[in-house]
Amino acid sequence: MKIDLTDTTAxxxxxxxxxxxxxxxxxxxxxxxxxxxxxxxxNAYDSLKAANDASREHPSRTLVVIKRVSRSLRDRTSxxxxxxxxxxxxxxxxxxxxxxxxxxxxxHADSVVLPLLLPDAPVVVWWPVNAPLDPAKxxxxxxxxxxxxxxxxxxxxxxxxxxxxxxxxxxDTDLSWTRITPWRSMLAAALDQVTCEVQAVEVEGEExxxxxxxxxxxxxxxxxxxxxxxxxxxxGLTAVRMDxxxxxIALDRADxxxxxxxxxxxxxxxxxxxxxxxxELIAEELRRLDPDDTYASALRYGVERLNTVVGQAxxxxxxxxxxxxxxxxxxxxxxxxxxxxxxxxxxxxxAAKTAKKAPARKAAAK
Numbered sequence: 001m002k003i004d005l006t007d008t009t010a011x012x013x014x015x016x017x018x019x020x021x022x023x024x025x026x027x028x029x030x031x032x033x034x035x036x037x038x039x040x041x042x043n044a045y046d047s048l049k050a051a052n053d054a055s056r057e058h059p060s061r062t063l064v065v066i067k068r069v070s071r072s073l074r075d076r077t078s079x080x081x082x083x084x085x086x087x088x089x090x091x092x093x094x095x096x097x098x099x100x101x102x103x104x105x106x107x108h109a110d111s112v113v114l115p116l117l118l119p120d121a122p123v124v125v126w127w128p129v130n131a132p133l134d135p136a137k138x139x140x141x142x143x144x145x146x147x148x149x150x151x152x153x154x155x156x157x158x159x160x161x162x163x164x165x166x167x168x169x170x171x172d173t174d175l176s177w178t179r180i181t182p183w184r185s186m187l188a189a190a191l192d193q194v195t196c197e198v199q200a201v202e203v204e205g206e207e208x209x210x211x212x213x214x215x216x217x218x219x220x221x222x223x224x225x226x227x228x229x230x231x232x233x234x235x236g237l238t239a240v241r242m243d244x245x246x247x248x249i250a251l252d253r254a255d256x257x258x259x260x261x262x263x264x265x266x267x268x269x270x271x272x273x274x275x276x277x278x279x280e281l282i283a284e285e286l287r288r289l290d291p292d293d294t295y296a297s298a299l300r301y302g303v304e305r306l307n308t309v310v311g312q313a314x315x316x317x318x319x320x321x322x323x324x325x326x327x328x329x330x331x332x333x334x335x336x337x338x339x340x341x342x343x344x345x346x347x348x349x350x351a352a353k354t355a356k357k358a359p360a361r362k363a364a365a366k
Contacts (some may be wrong), residue, residue, distance in 0.1 A: 020087035053279035
């Protein structure tokens with residue numbers, strides 16, 4: 001069931017939600033949380049579809065906040081709230097309210113969302129695109145116990161990771177971190193099968209892919225070994241190779257679905273490691289609402305620290321002294337007797353060549 005409301009209020013939206021539940025014969029709906037999606041018109045459909053799919057595992061009230069930018073100055077000074085209420089099959093196992101904000105109310109989205117939150121239920125805010133640099137200080141983010149961003153959609157993902165580390169607050173998380181959960185589980189299980197010491201690690205994946213950077217930072221933070229970041233055509237993460245005291249351990253995934261785990265002394269085995277869609281990622285994030293300390297530790301390790309130890313090998317080779325710094329020129333130094341002949345040598349050679357050519361020129365003149 002779908003109910004359209006034009007130029008409405010939060011109170012009218014609440015009444016429409018109750019009316020919709022009664023119309024479909026379920027006045028009481030068991031919902032475990034409120035999911036607030038802050039997005040634009042372009043990404044609203046895909047985000048809402050992913051949330052509806054995830055609601056089969058986590059029945060929730062989904063509030064989609066779409067901030068519409070007014071073109072004319074007159075529209076910017078006026079405020080309007082349009083809503084679309086969905087219940088029943090069109091809203092998954094919960095209920096949905098699509099909120100379109102116009103004018104000055106765009107700057108006060110929290111005052112619109114606050115009356116629509118489920119009482120005594122946790123709140124999760126998700127920014128599919130255009131997430132604020134500090135989600136905890138955002139007016140909508142301040143209402144939530146969990147704040148979900150996606151660094152992969154940023155223009156400069158690696159720089160975005162550094163900003164996330166600076167502004168991290170317990171409760172922040174990122175879908176780029178969620179994407180590497182199967183990789184982290186598989187690598188941890190591989191290390192549990194051997195009693196070796198890891199000496200170096202290489203992470204291979206797409207360039208400027210935040211998931212690759214986060215996996216490399218997690219390995220460097222947990223293993224305390226140099227981690228080399230190598231680019232590849234993708235898709236996504238393609239391989240992780242670990243040099244250990246018992247031989248190499250490798251997890252290769254070239255096609256984005258099936259990976260090969262190789263451990264020294266054991267036969268290679270195929271493992272399912274397919275790339276997951278957004279609905280699965282959101283469903284995983286909604287399973288836990290407590291702060292993710294592992295993500296915080298990996299994020300604070302810092303992208304700039306990757307390849308630091310490996311990069312030191314690119315300095316002067318062993319046995320060769322470091323290059324000396326160029327000496328500063330002497331200020332206002334007068335030419336000495338030793339330097340004067342060297343300075344006049346080119347002029348003497350030029351004069352000798354001119355003298356040799358002179359007879360030929362005179363003969364040609366005669």
